[in-house]
Amino acid sequence: xxxxxxxxxFNLFVLIxxxxxxxxxxxxxxxxxxxxxxxxxxxxxxxxxxxxFFIWRAYGSQKGLEYLTGYVIEKALSVDNLFxxxxxxxAFRVDDTVQHRVLAWGILGALVMRGIMILAGAAMIARxxxxxxxFGLFLVYTGLHMLxxxxxxxxxxxxxxxxxxxxxxxxxxxYSGARFFVREDGHLSATPLFxxxxxxxxxxxxxxxxxxxxxxxxxxxxxIVYTSNVFAILGLRALYFLLADVLDYFQYLGIGLAVVLMFxxxxxxxxxxxxxxxxxxxxxxxxxxxxxxxxxxxxxPKKTLQS
Numbered sequence: 001x002x003x004x005x006x007x008x009x010f011n012l013f014v015l016i017x018x019x020x021x022x023x024x025x026x027x028x029x030x031x032x033x034x035x036x037x038x039x040x041x042x043x044x045x046x047x048x049x050x051x052x053f054f055i056w057r058a059y060g061s062q063k064g065l066e067y068l069t070g071y072v073i074e075k076a077l078s079v080d081n082l083f084x085x086x087x088x089x090x091a092f093r094v095d096d097t098v099q100h101r102v103l104a105w106g107i108l109g110a111l112v113m114r115g116i117m118i119l120a121g122a123a124m125i126a127r128x129x130x131x132x133x134x135f136g137l138f139l140v141y142t143g144l145h146m147l148x149x150x151x152x153x154x155x156x157x158x159x160x161x162x163x164x165x166x167x168x169x170x171x172x173x174x175y176s177g178a179r180f181f182v183r184e185d186g187h188l189s190a191t192p193l194f195x196x197x198x199x200x201x202x203x204x205x206x207x208x209x210x211x212x213x214x215x216x217x218x219x220x221x222x223x224i225v226y227t228s229n230v231f232a233i234l235g236l237r238a239l240y241f242l243l244a245d246v247l248d249y250f251q252y253l254g255i256g257l258a259v260v261l262m263f264x265x266x267x268x269x270x271x272x273x274x275x276x277x278x279x280x281x282x283x284x285x286x287x288x289x290x291x292x293x294x295x296x297x298x299x300x301p302k303k304t305l306q307s
Contacts, residue, residue, distance in 0.1 A: 256292025
């Protein structure tokens with residue numbers, strides 16, 4: 001699937017959407033309200049489902065189900081990113097009015113990095129089919145690691161890339177609105193907002209290492225893996241501003257995401273001996289996520305994040 005015109009057309013759509021987002025609708029930095037976030041989130045979900053309907057009609061129900069399952073998995077795993085973004089913005093005291101710009105540029109970088117990773121992963125799996133069970137075992141390990149590290153404080157500022165950049169770049173002491181770079185005493189200097197953007201990018205690459213193999217557990221088609229990833233990421237900013245005030249209540253969603261990763265990993269590792277259909281995979285993934293969210297709402301939340 002995925003002819004050259006289809007790849008070109010889809011990426012042109014993404015480019016136009018980002019230009020409109022950054023250059024028109026959010027040209028001026030401002031705080032994203034609930035109504036704006038709700039409308040944007042609904043729009044991206046509608047576009048994603050509309051594209052899925054196109055895949056279904058043009059390439060058949062199997063491909064349509066693969067896309068939908070991949071989108072649901074990626075969308076669910078992206079919620080874990082939202083917790084991280086919330087922690088980062090709180091830790092670095094990023095003003096509400098510039099958070100959208102950080103996420104927008106972060107997502108632009110994420111699209112490029114994920115595109116490269118998906119194409120590389122597809123080429124490797126096509127050439128070395130024995131890699132798929134290894135990816136599966138890696139996902140099982142990742143799920144177990146997610147359960148083990150729950151509620152543990154993560155120091156993103158200790159990341160080697162962040163430490164190297166902050167040490168070798170001129171960095172201003174104060175933020176300068178939504179600007180990533182400013183001229184200070186005749187020298188070009190980075191603002192702390194650029195370092196926050198760097199952490200967001202590093203975090204997304206880390207999550208992509210988990211989420212992309214998970215979708216390869218559903219389909220080998222790089223176009224479906226890529227498009228389901230892209231639509232989930234494009235709607236990530238709106239979802240963040242929609243859920244930012246209630247993320248603390250999803251205390252058991254992390255367990256659900258870990259179980260999803262272990263299920264997909266086990267499916268990939270055992271595929272040579274046992275085939276699980278896309279219908280069953282979608283039902284299991286949706287059931288796990290709904291159950292974890294229901295338990296989160298029924299039980300009293302624990303405040304694990306600092307206000």
